[in-house]
Amino acid sequence: MTDQCLSNPSAHLYLKGDARGGAFPFVVEPFSEDYTGRLSWRFLGNQLLRCASLHAGMCGFGYDDMQEAHHVWVLSRLVVELEEMPRTNEAYTIETWVSRIYRQFTDRLYAITGNDGRAYGFAHSTWALIDVQSRQPMELSTLPDDGFVRFLIDRDVPIKGAGRIRLKTDGEPARTLQAYYSDLDINGHVNSIRYIEMMLDLFPKSLYDATPVRRIEVAYSAESYCGDVLKIYTTDAGNGTHLVEIQKEGGVTVVKAAITFG
Amino acid sequence: MTDQCLSNPSAHLYLKGDARGGAFPFVVEPFSEDYTGRLSWRFLGNQLLRCASLHAGMCGFGYDDMQEAHHVWVLSRLVVELEEMPRTNEAYTIETWVSRIYRQFTDRLYAITGNDGRAYGFAHSTWALIDVQSRQPMELSTLPDDGFVRFLIDRDVPIKGAGRIRLKTDGEPARTLQAYYSDLDINGHVNSIRYIEMMLDLFPKSLYDATPVRRIEVAYSAESYCGDVLKIYTTDAGNGTHLVEIQKEGGVTVVKAAITFG
Numbered sequence: 070m071t072d073q074c075l076s077n078p079s080a081h082l083y084l085k086g087d088a089r090g091g092a093f094p095f096v097v098e099p100f101s102e103d104y105t106g107r108l109s110w111r112f113l114g115n116q117l118l119r120c121a122s123l124h125a126g127m128c129g130f131g132y133d134d135m136q137e138a139h140h141v142w143v144l145s146r147l148v149v150e151l152e153e154m155p156r157t158n159e160a161y162t163i164e165t166w167v168s169r170i171y172r173q174f175t176d177r178l179y180a181i182t183g184n185d186g187r188a189y190g191f192a193h194s195t196w197a198l199i200d201v202q203s204r205q206p207m208e209l210s211t212l213p214d215d216g217f218v219r220f221l222i223d224r225d226v227p228i229k230g231a232g233r234i235r236l237k238t239d240g241e242p243a244r245t246l247q248a249y250y251s252d253l254d255i256n257g258h259v260n261s262i263r264y265i266e267m268m269l270d271l272f273p274k275s276l277y278d279a280t281p282v283r284r285i286e287v288a289y290s291a292e293s294y295c296g297d298v299l300k301i302y303t304t305d306a307g308n309g310t311h312l313v314e315i316q317k318e319g320g321v322t323v324v325k326a327a328i329t330f331g
Numbered sequence: 332m333t334d335q336c337l338s339n340p341s342a343h344l345y346l347k348g349d350a351r352g353g354a355f356p357f358v359v360e361p362f363s364e365d366y367t368g369r370l371s372w373r374f375l376g377n378q379l380l381r382c383a384s385l386h387a388g389m390c391g392f393g394y395d396d397m398q399e400a401h402h403v404w405v406l407s408r409l410v411v412e413l414e415e416m417p418r419t420n421e422a423y424t425i426e427t428w429v430s431r432i433y434r435q436f437t438d439r440l441y442a443i444t445g446n447d448g449r450a451y452g453f454a455h456s457t458w459a460l461i462d463v464q465s466r467q468p469m470e471l472s473t474l475p476d477d478g479f480v481r482f483l484i485d486r487d488v489p490i491k492g493a494g495r496i497r498l499k500t501d502g503e504p505a506r507t508l509q510a511y512y513s514d515l516d517i518n519g520h521v522n523s524i525r526y527i528e529m530m531l532d533l534f535p536k537s538l539y540d541a542t543p544v545r546r547i548e549v550a551y552s553a554e555s556y557c558g559d560v561l562k563i564y565t566t567d568a569g570n571g572t573h574l575v576e577i578q579k580e581g582g583v584t585v586v587k588a589a590i591t592f593g
Contacts, residue, residue, distance in 0.1 A: 099384060099394075100377040100522075104515035104557075111513065115362045122361060132361075157517070249532035250539055251373065253366035255419070260362075270511035274557040277512055295366075295536040 082127050085222045090166035091124030097155045105277065107154035110269060110285070113181075114262030117149070117192055120163045121177055128220055139201045143289075144194060144261050145174065150228040150284040151181070151190030160184045166222040173197050173206035175217065178226045191226035231286055234325040236312040242300035243271055248293050258292040264324045268313045271303055276330060283309070284329040290322045299323065344389050347484045352428035353386030359417045367539065369416035372531060372547070375443075376524030379411070379454055382425045383439055390482055401463045405551075406456060406523050407436065412490040412546040413443070413452030422446045428484040435459050435468035437479065440488045453488035493548055496587040498574040504562035505533055510555050520554040526586045530575045533565055538592060545571070546591040552584045561585065 082089045095116060103109040125131040125142070135141060155161045162182050169176040179192035197206040209216055246267065254260040265285060293299060293315075303313045309331040315324045344351045355378075363374040387393040387404070397403060417423045424444050431438040441454035459468040471478055508529065516522040527547060555561060555577075565575045571593040577586045 098381065099517070100381050102517050103512070104517055104519045106517050109513070119360065119362050250365070250534065250536060251371070251528040251532050253536075255361070255364050255366055255368050257366045266513040270513050272512065274512060274515075 080123070082124070085166065085224065088166070088220050088222045089128055090164055090222055090224075091120060091127060092162055092164045093120045093123065094160065094162045096160045097157050099157060102157055103277075104274075105281070107156050107281070110282070111262055111266055113149070113154070114147075114265055115260075116163060117147070117165075117179055117194070118144070118261065120165045120179070121194070121196075124165050130217055130220070135198065140198050140207060141201055143197050143199050143206075145197050146193070146195035146231040146286075146288055147261070148193040148228065148231050148284070148286045149179075149190065150192070151281075152188055153190075154281065155181075155183065155189055161189055166224060167217060167220050168222060168224065170209045170217055170221065172210060173208060175209055176230075178224070180226060191228045193226060193228060193230050195231065228284075231288060232327070234286070234288055234312055234314075234327050236302060236304040236306075236314055236325075238300075238302040238314050238316065238320075240302070242316075243303045244301045246299050246301070248295055248297045248299060250295060253295055257294060259294070259297075259323075261287075261289060264289075264315060265326070267299070267301065267315065268303075268324075268326050268328060271301065271313065272311070272328075272330075280309070280330045282328060283331045284327075286327045288325045290324065291317070293317045293323050342385070344386070347428065347486065350428070350482050350484045351390055352426055352484055352486075353382060353389060354424055354426045355382045355385065356422065356424045358422050359419050361419060364419055365539075366536075367543070369418050369543070372527055372544070373524055375411070375416070376409075376527055377522075378425060379409070379427075379441055379456070380406070380523065382427045382441070383456065383458075386427050392479055392482070397460065402460050402469060403463055405459050405461050405468075407459050408455070408457035408493040408548075408550055409523070410455040410490065410493050410546070410548045411441075411452065412454070413543075414450055415452075416543065417443075417445065417451055423451055428486060429479060429482050430484060430486065432471045432479055432483065434472060435470060437471055438492075440486070442488060453490045455488055455490060455492050457493065490546075493550060494589070496548070496550055496574055496576075496589050498564060498566040498568075498576055498587075500562075500564040500576050500578065500582075502564070504578075505565045506563045508561050508563070510557055510559045510561060512557060515557055519556060521556070521559075521585075523549075523551060526551075526577060527588070529561070529563065529577065530565075530586075530588050530590060533563065533575065534573070534590075534592075542571070542592045544590060545593045546589075548589040550587045552586065553579070555579045555585050 080093045097108045101112040164180045177194045181189040252259045297317045310329045313326045342355045359370045365371045426442045439456045443451040514521045559579045572591045575588045
């Protein structure tokens with residue numbers, strides 16, 4: 070997301086036992102905040118993806134490495150839970166490491182920490198490695214040469230992982246919109262983090278005036294493309310949590326999420 | 332926009348005669364491109380604003396300095412014309428300087444250059460300094476202590492400046508949308524560059540497949556806020572140029588633009 074990832078000399082890999090984590094320093098720059106003066110979810114989200122990509126690349130299983138084998142990493146789940154979002158000019162570091170491999174999935178965890186040691190928050194993500202030709206996920210635990218097992222770091226994060234998100238979508242959608250040019254990522258799909266923005270945009274400014282978003286949990290099910298009509302359904306689940314589902318034509322679920330203010 | 336502005340040791344002021352320009356190096360990072368693999372207009376646009384802000388701050392007439400005097404810089408015109416957009420991992424430098432002060436306006440110019448010396452493009456912007464209390468623009472040429480005159484650099488850019496944009500808006504709008512949370516900048520207004528995205532989103536992907544956007548010219552007339560209903564009108568002016576106007580309630584013009592593909 071930001072140039073500093075690559076250019077800042079303090080971006081680095083670190084050893085934890087035999088395995089390697091990545092640490093990437095950032096500063097909240099003007100024009101990267103939301104109206105409350107804190108880092109926007111769009112920026113943070115894309116930075117989490119960027120750090121995943123950088124760390125994987127440094128370890129030899131990044132986008133380019135996988136592409137040679139006709140494989141591609143696909144984000145399946147993302148949970149971000151924050152004590153608070155950093156403010157303009159505050160420095161923070163995103164640490165990321167791979168904690169687990171199971172069947173067709175791998176868990177990548179994150180800690181977002183201030184320079185004074187405070188924890189801004191944590192994130193939990195789940196990825197699959199898809200074969201480009203067959204579109205089937207690889208069995209990650211049976212890859213040759215032990216696959217990615219040697220990269221595992223046994224360190225957890227103090228937030229709940231992804232749960233099951235269920236909501237009724239038989240009524241009228243809360244909003245219907247279309248995917249356009251500026252929603253697309255380099256693969257021609259709607260950017261994973263853009264869905265989070267679409268969902269955050271369901272809520273009135275008065276809600277953001279009163280309280281920040283504390284936790285976002287997203288389950289990615291299908292890709293959507295330019296021109297797709299997206300129907301967004303939402304249900305208030307109580308305790309500050311709103312469930313959201315985005316469907317494309319044919320009622321196909323693209324994304325489900327639970328968004329918690331508080 | 333990116334951390335490198337501040338953290339990269341090669342971001343600097345340079346002398347031109349007695350006056351100072353700013354030079355800010357960037358790299359096109361993954362997750363900052365559009366689907367064609369080139370830097371997105373959103374990123375470039377916000378970087379231009381960020382570089383303006385950094386340069387003004389380094390010269391002593393930045394946001395914080397002006398705020399002390401209860402003044403605020405307001406963007407009035409922005410023209411960006413490109414030979415091409417830089418691609419993923421390409422390095423580029425944004426140079427910016429103030430070229431002119433006249434009555435209530437000042438012109439800030441930009442050159443966007445590759446490390447190999449190639450010109451990616453140029454930009455031309457016009458700003459007013461508004462008194463926060465009266466909402467009136469200041470007479471810039473009669474400010475005490477010669478105002479900003481000593482910062483002027485007599486260097487032009489080889490692109491046409493802002494012209495007059497006229498289109499009919501008595502028919503049906505091409506699109507009607509609403510401003511939401513994620514559209515807002517830190518002042519609670521819709522972000523200046525977000526309007527450019529809204530306008531680029533009028534055009535089908537097939538147009539972007541065929542040809543890039545070569546030039547964008549924007550005239551900012553009024554602010555819009557969260558919840559505002561925005562009507563977007565557009566006319567094909569021929570030769571790849573599309574005129575666009577965004578109005579808020581009451582038919583108030585927020586932004587006009589001329590967007591040229593080619």
